[in-house]
Amino acid sequence: MTTVLKTIGTSSRDYSDINAWEADLNDQSIYSHGDTAVGEMHADSTFTDVSNLIENGSAIGSSSGYDLALIKLTVHVDSRHDGTAGSGAVLKPTDNGTHNYGVTRVNVDNVTIEWLEIDMDNDDDFTNADNRPANKGIVLTGTNNNCIIRNMLIHGKRGNPGNTGPYGIHTIGAGASSDSLYILNNVVYNLVETSSDTASAINIHSWAGHGYIYNNTVYNIQGTSGSKKGIGFRFGNPSSSNTRIKNNIASKCEGGTDVAYWKSASGSTVDSANNLSDDTTHATYDAEDMGQSLNDSSGLIGKTLAEISFVSTVVDSEDLHIDEDSDCIDAGVDLGTTSGVNIDINQRDRDASGDVWDIGAHEFVPETTAGASFLLFLD
Numbered sequence: 001m002t003t004v005l006k007t008i009g010t011s012s013r014d015y016s017d018i019n020a021w022e023a024d025l026n027d028q029s030i031y032s033h034g035d036t037a038v039g040e041m042h043a044d045s046t047f048t049d050v051s052n053l054i055e056n057g058s059a060i061g062s063s064s065g066y067d068l069a070l071i072k073l074t075v076h077v078d079s080r081h082d083g084t085a086g087s088g089a090v091l092k093p094t095d096n097g098t099h100n101y102g103v104t105r106v107n108v109d110n111v112t113i114e115w116l117e118i119d120m121d122n123d124d125d126f127t128n129a130d131n132r133p134a135n136k137g138i139v140l141t142g143t144n145n146n147c148i149i150r151n152m153l154i155h156g157k158r159g160n161p162g163n164t165g166p167y168g169i170h171t172i173g174a175g176a177s178s179d180s181l182y183i184l185n186n187v188v189y190n191l192v193e194t195s196s197d198t199a200s201a202i203n204i205h206s207w208a209g210h211g212y213i214y215n216n217t218v219y220n221i222q223g224t225s226g227s228k229k230g231i232g233f234r235f236g237n238p239s240s241s242n243t244r245i246k247n248n249i250a251s252k253c254e255g256g257t258d259v260a261y262w263k264s265a266s267g268s269t270v271d272s273a274n275n276l277s278d279d280t281t282h283a284t285y286d287a288e289d290m291g292q293s294l295n296d297s298s299g300l301i302g303k304t305l306a307e308i309s310f311v312s313t314v315v316d317s318e319d320l321h322i323d324e325d326s327d328c329i330d331a332g333v334d335l336g337t338t339s340g341v342n343i344d345i346n347q348r349d350r351d352a353s354g355d356v357w358d359i360g361a362h363e364f365v366p367e368t369t370a371g372a373s374f375l376l377f378l379d
Contacts, residue, residue: 001034001069007076009042018052018073018091018104025056025071036070041116043079043089050093055107055142068110075115081153083187083345083362084319085117092119102136102170109145109179113138113152114340120166121156121190127315128158135159135166137188144171145179145209148339149186151347151361155318158192165193165223168201177242179209182339185361187320189219193230198223198255200231204243211235213245214341215332217320217360219313223255230255232277234262235270243270247332249360250277251308260301274333276300276308276359300359303327321345321362329364332357 007013008021015021021039024030031037037057041047057068075081081088093103103118118137122128137154140147149169157166168188175181181204188201201218204211213233223230232250235243250260260277263270279301309326311319322328334350334357335341342351345361355363 001032001036003036003038004031005038005040007040007042009044011042011044013042013044015039017047017049019049022052022054022056025068031057031068033067034069036072037068038072038074041073041075041079041089043075047089047091048094049091050103052091052104053107054105054111057108070110070112071108072112073114073116074112077347080115080151080347081117083153083321085119085153085155088115088117090117090119092121102139102167104137105139105141106144106147107142109143109147111144111146112148112150114148114150115152117153117155119156120154121158125316135164136170137168138170139167140169140171140173140181142173143175143179144173144181145175148182148184150182150184150340151343151345152186152188153345154186154188155190157190159194165197165199165228166191167199167203168218170200170203171205171207173206175207175209177208180212181207181209182212182341183214183216184212184339184341185215185343185345187217187345187361188221189217189318189320190315192220192222193224193228193255196224196228198229198231200229200234201250201253202232203234205234207235207243209242211243211245212339212341213243213248214335215247215344215357215359215361217249217345217362218253219249219251219310219318219320221253223257228255229253229257229259229262231262232260234259245270245272246274246335247357247359248275249308249328250275250279251303251305251310252278274300274331274359276303276328276331278303278305278308300327300331320360322358322360322364324364324366326358326364328359330356330358332359
């Protein structure tokens with residue numbers, strides 16, 4: 001029961017792409033029953049493969065059941081993004097891919113994906129439409145128990161390949177009531193539907209297990225006119241005991257109906273607190289219930305971009321860190337250390353640093369100014 005680390009990249013690495021690494025997860029000459037398989041990506045060059053499927057790792061050591069203890073797709077610490085596009089390892093597909101399966105699809109339990117940028121734009125100009133089929137960043141299609149999606153940067157889809165609009169993180173599998181899914185400290189932005197569909201950043205559509213949706217930042221999610229929505233966070237089957245959504249930002253979620261947070265199952269509730277949105281009007285979709293600041297049910301809804309205060313929302317130069325004027329600062333709730341929720345998009349450990357938690361993926365830290373030094377001479 002060991003950790004088996006394999007490097008992924010184009011400069012003398014073990015594998016040149018994600019699919020090649022994943023294809024070997026059932027290889028008994030590499031892995032043993034109970035091992036942890038780690039694929040470590042390096043920013044040697046842009047990864048261009050599409051339809052990256054993680055479904056192996058269940059045929060080692062026995063004829064049934066899940067046999068690798070954990071599958072982790074990560075990025076070497078020196079190749080991790082800093083919360084802005086192009087600053088680390090990038091997955092930017094050049095092929096069409098498959099609609100509804102997304103750029104990366106997970107079909108097994110016990111998988112962690114972290115620190116990778118997924119850029120779905122077909123060029124470097126987001127104003128251009130892109131109707132290639134793959135229009136979802138990460139799609140979870142199995143039971144996906146103990147799956148963790150954290151510290152990801154997902155962005156850049158404008159267009160309509162058919163059937164459904166763009167999603168950042170999307171669940172298809174329902175999960176059992178005892179299963180757990182963690183979506184932590186991700187930044188999802190610039191998903192624009194151009195025909196006649198809904199767009200959604202984080203779409204937990206039919207998940208019935210324990211969902212932990214913490215400290216994510218969502219910006220510029222656009223549906224089309226009429227009944228089609230621009231949705232920040234969507235929950236299709238939540239219950240008060242299972243789904244928890246806290247410390248999230250949803251801004252500029254626009255469409256025929258603007259919905260920062262949408263609880264779509266009638267009569268269901270979620271455990272929500274300290275979420276911020278620019279939404280004030282849609283009680284039907286529970287924006288008011290989601291946007292809570294401690295005991296003030298209206299404290300964090302209806303926030304303007306100026307009050308959220310991102311560093312930059314300039315198209316193709318977005319920087320969704322918060323700056324010193326942000327209302328998100330010190331407005332979050334401390335969520336501990338479970339599954340790495342304490343590590344922000346800049347690799348800052350909120351817990352170890354003793355921070356008062358901010359809302360969103362970024363923990364703002366003031367720049368320190370060195371004071372002048374004075375020498376006092378006494379006769």
